[in-house]
Amino acid sequence: MEVLGTLLAFLAVLVVLVLVHELGHFVAAKRAGITVQEFGIGFPPRITSVVWHGTRYSLNWIPLGGFVKMLGEDGDSEAQKMRERGLSEAAVDKAMEGAFNRKPIGIRMAVLLAGVVMNFLLAGILFSVALAMPIPEGRGPLTVTQIQPDSPAEEVLQVRDRIVTADGRTFPASADLTEYVRSRAGKEVVLGIERGGSSIEVTVIPRSLTDKDISQGKGAIGFSYEPERYAELPPSVNGPIDAVVKGFTEAGYLAVQIPGGLADAVGGLLGLNESAGAAAGPIGIAAETGRQLQAPLVSQLVFVGILSVNLAVLNVLPFPPLDGGRMAVVLIEAVRRRKLPAEREAMIYLTGFMVLIALVILISIQDVQRLIEG
DSSP states (O other): OHHHHHHHHHHHHHHHHHHHHHHHHHHHHHHTTOOEEEEEEEEEEEEEEEEETTEEEEEEEEEEEEEEEETTTTTTHHHHHHHHTTOOHHHHHHHTTTOGGGSOHHHHHHHHHHHHHHHHHHHHHHHHHHHHSOEEEEEEEEEEEEEOTTSTTTTTOOTTOEEEEETTBOOSBHHHHHHHHHHTTTSOEEEEEEETTEEEEEEEOOOOOOHHHHHTTOOSSOEEEEEEEEEEEOOSSSSHHHHHHHHHHHHHHHHHHHHHHHHHHHHHHTTSSSOGGGOOOHHHHHHHHHHHTTSOHHHHHHHHHHHHHHHHHHHHSSOTTSHHHHHHHHHHHHHHTSOOOHHHHHHHHHHHHHHHHHHHHHHHHHHHHHHHHO
16 A cells, blocks of 8 residues: 555655646647647547547546646658648648747747746745745654665665654754764764664764765665654745745755756766766656655655756756757757757657656666665
């Protein structure tokens, strides 16, 4: 049941993020007078659909987000099919008036960028709401839930250990204990542990952490934990306006950091550096979604906001078949002042799609390895 709950939560988050993204494309296309042939929730085969104002709205069986299908999105393939059915050139031109590929470059760019904007707006709103909420603070002993491989904790701690003291001291807040341990990097720290009904002491030497280590989720000792309970502290903002300003500022700061982290992660996958662990694919994100189910609501909002910013930034990168790749093709056509041949454009998207799938597979293999190692 726990696995099923994790899967359902992951799919729910995925559907929300992708539908918000596609809604941006949909609204922008409608306002620009582009013919939207279908707005789908999930991917075919269809469960049911209804046509309203010239657009088919469908509910589909594969629950992996959604899609918007615009006339002319795939070049002039629809126009060619009309010609093959015997329509005159005048009739074809009339039917293609609302085609995406026949709109000015500025309009096409705005429609493609609209999904990214929506994901960024969603992240900013979620961060703003989270900042306006009471801050959950962990209290009491820490229960070890996961141990990182090749960490100081690996040979010392065990999952379900309860850390009660550090160097004989108790700490009112979980963060105080972890901060104390971090401040003792390179020095011995004696942890008071409750294990299997017995009280024992273990000695660890916390490691020093670089910014890259922290970005990869490494800890001074190397374990994840759940506090005994949570207490609520007042929000850290001064009213709604302050929350919105700080929420969108945080979304912008995160967006700027993502490309560098992504480059390091891809370099790690290719063996060019040691940053592969910073990347997480669908399996890793699903596992983290399951852990977030146990976290306070404010943490869940921040988690979904982070995913939304990541989706926005990834989609704007100039890599086919992402939105950024499609925008790059539109700009190339603007510079050349003529359209790319349909077969060449299709090859660009196919090549990009294959590379993207290869990266997802590599990252997913890494996700599985991390799950197996615990």
